[in-house]
Amino acid sequence: MTCNCVETVNEKLASRNTRLTQAIMFGKHDHPGLMLETEQVEKGRGKQKAVSMFLTYCPFCGVKYGGDA
Known part of the structure; x- marks a missing residue:
């Protein structure tokens, strides 16, 4: 990972007993699975279900996960 935004945000959220969710990813992945x-x-019935998205860029600073900055 090329940035430490997740750790920084988690430190700020700790006072509210909250943290970002990171998924467990199997196989070859260069990003943290945010x-x-x-x-x-x-x-x-018949309504589209909600989806979750794996991010390829940091939502806080915009750096690409697992790639060249």
Whole structure:
């Protein structure tokens, strides 16, 4: 990982008993597995389900995970 934003944000969130969620990833991955979760707006049969996204860029500083800066 080329930045330490996750650690910095987790330190700031610690006072609120909160931290960022990182996914466990198997195989060859050069990034920390930071995952952005979403919420399903409309619920019910036939409605699209919420998805989660694995980030390839740091959402705080914009540095690409596992790549050249």
